[in-house]
Structures are given as C-alpha cells and as structure tokens.
Amino acid sequence: MSPRQIPEASVSRLPVYLRALVELAEHGMNTVSSVALADAAGVNSAKIRKDLSYLGSYGTRGVGYDVEYLIHQISRELGLEQDWPTCIVGTGNLGQALARYGGFSERGFRIAALFDADIGKVGTELDDLSVMHIDDLERVVKEEEITIAIVAVPARNAQDVADRLVAAGITSILNFAPAVLQVPDHISLRKVDLSIELQILSFYEQRKVAKESVLRGTARRRLEAVERGSGTTTTR
Amino acid sequence: MSPRQIPEASVSRLPVYLRALVELAEHGMNTVSSVALADAAGVNSAKIRKDLSYLGSYGTRGVGYDVEYLIHQISRELGLEQDWPTCIVGTGNLGQALARYGGFSERGFRIAALFDADIGKVGTELDDLSVMHIDDLERVVKEEEITIAIVAVPARNAQDVADRLVAAGITSILNFAPAVLQVPDHISLRKVDLSIELQILSFYEQRKVAKESVLRGTARRRLEAVERGSGTTTTR
DNA sequence: TCCTGTGAATTCGTTCACAGCC
DNA sequence: GGCTGTGAACGAATTCACAGGA
Incomplete structure (x- = not known):
C-alpha cells in the first residue's frame, strides 16, 4: 500500500475529494465516476484520475469508484483514522x-489545550477547555501527546511561540499570524493568511476595473495585457 | 507600466514581499538586496528577482532595491492604493x-457591511457595524459600492449566498465555508479552508510516524517512499 | 460501451548561471 | 565587487488521448 511519493499538489486536493465523497455518500450514491467527482470537487476529471492513481487502483473500469471504499482509502492516506491532539496558542x-x-x-483534530500569554485570560473557559498559561506548554504538550499546533497570536510573538512549540516537541504548525516563520526542516508548516488572500483578490479586481476602462476606450493599448489576467484565480 | 501578464504564483507572493518590506522600512532600512528580502520573506532570492522583474526594473545593480519605492510599486500593482469596500456574510x-x-x-479593505440570515442577529452591533439582514444585500452592495465579499456561513448555505452575491454585483469572493462554490468565470474566487489545512498536516505527520517505525526497523521496505515526503510542505 | 489508469505532450513554475550595469 | 535582470535548463503539475479491462 501507498507505494510511491504522492505529489504535494495532489495531497492538498485529497481533503477536497474526501469532503465531496462524504457529501455524495450522504446523498445515497454508491459509486461515482471521475467526471461526477470532479464536478463535485470543482476540478477536472483527469486530475481526479491522476490523483487517485497515486493512491492505488481503486476504481473499476466502466463503472467508477466505490464511494465508501474511496472515503476509507483517502482517510487512511491522510492519517485521519487516528486522533491528532491539537493545541491552539x-x-x-x-x-x-x-x-x-x-x-x-x-x-x-481534537483540541486538547488552549494557551495564552495573558494572565487575564488564563483560566477562562472556552468551548469546555480552560485556557492555560503559555509556560505550561512544554508540560501539557508532553502529557497530552500533542503533535499539531495552531498559532493564532499577534505577528510579533509568532516566531517566539513557534520556537517554543518546536522545543516542546510539536512537529506540525498551522500559522494564522501574519508573519513568516522559520522552523527546522523536520517541522511541517502551513500558513493561512487572511489579508494576503484579500490582497490577491484586490490585484485581480483592479485588473477588472482596468479592463472596463479599456472597453470604454480609456486606455486601449493595455487591452492585450489585461485580457488573460482577470479570470478566476484558484480552484478551477 | 505593468507591461505583461504576471504569473499567478508570483502575484500570490507579492503580498508577502510587501509585508516584509514594510517591516524592513520600520526597522529603518532604505535599500534591500534580493538576498535580504528573500530571507525576510521566506523564499529564495532568484524567486524575488524574477517576481519583481515582472513588475519592472525597479532595482539598482550593485545596490539592491529602494525599500520605499518598492513598497509603493507593489502596493500599486496589488491595487492597494484604493479602498475596497468589503462585506462579510x-x-x-x-x-x-x-x-x-x-x-x-x-x-x-474596509468592512462596509455585515449580513446574516438570522433575524436574531440582525441589529446586533459588531465592531461599530450593525448586522443587516441578508435581504438587504442587493441594496447595500449597490449603495456602498462593495465589490469584495467574505463568505463565512455554514457550508449548506454557501452556494446560495454566493449566487446572491454574484447577482448583487460582487466580483470577488473569499470563501471560508467548507464547500466548493460554483461561480461564473468573471468572478474571482479564493478559498480558505481551515480543516483542509489540518488534514494536509496530518498527511505529513503520519508519514513522519511511519518513518520513525522504519528507523526502529518495523517496516524497512517503506523507507525509500517515505524519505522525501516528510519535509515542510509550504513556504520554503 | 463506459470509464479507469497512465504514458506522452504540454504548460507552468522554479532555479541556475551569468552578462550587464552600478 | 556586488547585485540585478533574464535567458536557458530543469522540474513539477496539468492536460491530452487512448489502450485496456469491466
């Protein structure tokens, strides 16, 4: 099982497929073709087939994929059959x-602990968990066997927090702070940056405005450059 | 100015560079080399030079880039010199x-309006704004000239909301709902999916665990496949 | 006949390496 | 001597297109 190296781009789509499959299962579908799944996941069918082929030959020619079986295989591949204790800092x-x-x-992804540096917040109850002081990080990470951390602190504290997390034995970090984090090679790092996403939209939005003025004859010279730059930017 | 088509991958890095530059400016730096900026932005220097070259020749050989000037150019390119009224649904x-x-x-990105379908929430004050009913969407989008919308509704309502946003004249959507949205070609769509990010981390986390058992001799056959799959996944 | 699985072709993105300018 | 700007080389990801099994 899982013989080869799955390309990163492919890995990042597996959760999308998984969600689409779960939805199809809830609607009573037993099998699904690559075209139907592609439609539900918002990608094209060649991508689906190629991506799934990295996991193994789980489809049946002439028929499609068994929905439940595929859910199981993708879940297993993603490591979702085990519990990953996670903390939020x-x-x-x-x-x-x-x-x-x-x-x-x-x-x-069971949230096993919440941490904050602000003494005023420590002890507060939040979704059945009591907020702990950041100084308890090392101890609690060990006790609860936490491997994944979500960083939601202000940018200026993010690197410090990341260093402490790494020192405490965390091996994956999901960073929401608007800062570039440096972590050792063996640590997986992903980031979600809210205002960066808006800035990217702004770029294409501006191009659309430019295109409109072109069509109104304001700056005809720029038409060609603008022409292909104003489409949808992701997920299609 | 802006002669050619900037690759999408490059566009999505510009906001990162911009933030790094603002930070450098705050620390009193006047010029910066591609190597120094690369370091601050967490990428390599060839990428910086190539990306910036799409914007124009804004550097000085032997010296580097003027920080303020580059901030200005990137901001302009990203459309950040204008105000983009935004709403949250x-x-x-x-x-x-x-x-x-x-x-x-x-x-x-001034938040110009908040919408909710729940009558109980309508009228609530939130960060100086009063929550409006979703039925006011069309009117307010026009009045406030809103072009960008942030979707933060439950998955099952997301497509409906997207359709209404598009009908109301929104042209960019940032989707936080865990659902695949279908929008017309002229609409820019980006998504932020919190649990997908964790699932991707889980994938690599699992591979690390697998690697550990390999090193303990449990499953020596899988070593090769695992070897290159457990590194950091993004932003480096 | 239908639909998967996959080599081959293509496109896109990254990195190299160096000519050219300060 | 130092650093940009950029063709050329390389590598990754996507798409095509079809052979082959159900």
Whole structure:
C-alpha cells in the first residue's frame, strides 16, 4: 500500500475529494465516476484520475469508484483514522473562533489545550477547555501527546511561540499570524493568511476595473495585457 | 507600466514581499538586496528577482532595491492604493472574528457591511457595524459600492449566498465555508479552508510516524517512499 | 460501451548561471 | 565587487488521448 511519493499538489486536493465523497455518500450514491467527482470537487476529471492513481487502483473500469471504499482509502492516506491532539496558542478573536469551530474535532483534530500569554485570560473557559498559561506548554504538550499546533497570536510573538512549540516537541504548525516563520526542516508548516488572500483578490479586481476602462476606450493599448489576467484565480 | 501578464504564483507572493518590506522600512532600512528580502520573506532570492522583474526594473545593480519605492510599486500593482469596500456574510464564530480582525481595514479593505440570515442577529452591533439582514444585500452592495465579499456561513448555505452575491454585483469572493462554490468565470474566487489545512498536516505527520517505525526497523521496505515526503510542505 | 489508469505532450513554475550595469 | 535582470535548463503539475479491462 501507498507505494510511491504522492505529489504535494495532489495531497492538498485529497481533503477536497474526501469532503465531496462524504457529501455524495450522504446523498445515497454508491459509486461515482471521475467526471461526477470532479464536478463535485470543482476540478477536472483527469486530475481526479491522476490523483487517485497515486493512491492505488481503486476504481473499476466502466463503472467508477466505490464511494465508501474511496472515503476509507483517502482517510487512511491522510492519517485521519487516528486522533491528532491539537493545541491552539493565542485566544484572541481568531483563536477563540478557532476553538469554537466545530470542523476540527469533526475530523479527528481534537483540541486538547488552549494557551495564552495573558494572565487575564488564563483560566477562562472556552468551548469546555480552560485556557492555560503559555509556560505550561512544554508540560501539557508532553502529557497530552500533542503533535499539531495552531498559532493564532499577534505577528510579533509568532516566531517566539513557534520556537517554543518546536522545543516542546510539536512537529506540525498551522500559522494564522501574519508573519513568516522559520522552523527546522523536520517541522511541517502551513500558513493561512487572511489579508494576503484579500490582497490577491484586490490585484485581480483592479485588473477588472482596468479592463472596463479599456472597453470604454480609456486606455486601449493595455487591452492585450489585461485580457488573460482577470479570470478566476484558484480552484478551477 | 505593468507591461505583461504576471504569473499567478508570483502575484500570490507579492503580498508577502510587501509585508516584509514594510517591516524592513520600520526597522529603518532604505535599500534591500534580493538576498535580504528573500530571507525576510521566506523564499529564495532568484524567486524575488524574477517576481519583481515582472513588475519592472525597479532595482539598482550593485545596490539592491529602494525599500520605499518598492513598497509603493507593489502596493500599486496589488491595487492597494484604493479602498475596497468589503462585506462579510455570516456572523457566526468565524464571521465575528473576521469582523473584529484589524488586519483587513489596515490594508484598505474596509468592512462596509455585515449580513446574516438570522433575524436574531440582525441589529446586533459588531465592531461599530450593525448586522443587516441578508435581504438587504442587493441594496447595500449597490449603495456602498462593495465589490469584495467574505463568505463565512455554514457550508449548506454557501452556494446560495454566493449566487446572491454574484447577482448583487460582487466580483470577488473569499470563501471560508467548507464547500466548493460554483461561480461564473468573471468572478474571482479564493478559498480558505481551515480543516483542509489540518488534514494536509496530518498527511505529513503520519508519514513522519511511519518513518520513525522504519528507523526502529518495523517496516524497512517503506523507507525509500517515505524519505522525501516528510519535509515542510509550504513556504520554503 | 463506459470509464479507469497512465504514458506522452504540454504548460507552468522554479532555479541556475551569468552578462550587464552600478 | 556586488547585485540585478533574464535567458536557458530543469522540474513539477496539468492536460491530452487512448489502450485496456469491466
């Protein structure tokens, strides 16, 4: 099983497929073709087939894929059959929202601890968990066997927190702080940056405005350059 | 100015460079080399030079880039010199956190309106804005000239909301709902999916565990496949 | 006949390496 | 001597297109 190296781009789509499959299963579908799954996942069917082929030959020619079986295989591949105790560092606006967000525990990411540096917040109850002081990090990470951490602290504290997390034995970090984190090679790092996403949208939005003025004859010279740059930017 | 088509991958890095540059400026730096900027932005220097070359020849050989000038150019390219009135649809956990998140307005994304379908929430004050009913969407989008919308509603309502946003004249959507949205070609769509990010981390986390057992001699056959799959996944 | 699985072709993105300018 | 700007080389990801099994 899992013979080869799955390309990163492919890995990052597996959760999308998984969600689409779960939805199809809820609608009573037993099998699904690559075209139907592609449609549900918002990609094209060649990608589906190629991506799934990295996991193994789980489809049946002339028929499609067995929905339940595929759910099982993708879950296994993603490591979702085990529980991953996770902690959230920082219980400001975003940290609180993340702590209350049901979507994590739903998929095996049990929030095992919340940390904050602000003594005023320590001891507060939040979604059945009591906020702990950041100085308890090392101890609790060990006790609860936490391997994944979500960083939701202000940018200026993010690197410090990351260093402490790494020292405490965390091996994966999901960073929400608007800062570039340096971590050792063996640590997996992903980032979610809210305002960067808006800035990317702004770029294409501006190009659309430019295109409109072109069509109104304001700056005809720029038409060609603009022509292909204003489409949808992701996920299609 | 802006002669050619900037590759999408490059566009999505510009906001990162911009933030690094602002930080450098705050530390009193006047010029920066591609190597120094690369370091601050967490990428390599060839990428910096190539990306910046798409914007024009803004550097000086033998010296580097003028920090302020580059900030100006990137901001202009990203469309950040204008104000983009933005709305948030859905004022649950996440919507509330986003409404209070300072990072948006900081960069010109003024939150101009909040919408919710729940009558109980309509009229609530949230970060100086009163929550409006979703039925006011069309009117307010026009009045406030909103072009960008942030979707933070439950997955099952996301497509409906997206359809209404598009009908109301929105042209960019940032989707936080864990659902695949279908929008017309002329609409820019980006998504932020919290639990997908964790699932991707889980994949690599699992591979690390597998690697450990390999090193303990449990499953020597899998070593080769695992070897290159457990590194950091993004931003380096 | 239908739909998967996959080599081959293509496109896109990254990195190298160095000419050219300060 | 130092650093940018960029063709050329390379590598990754996507798409095509079809052979082959159900």
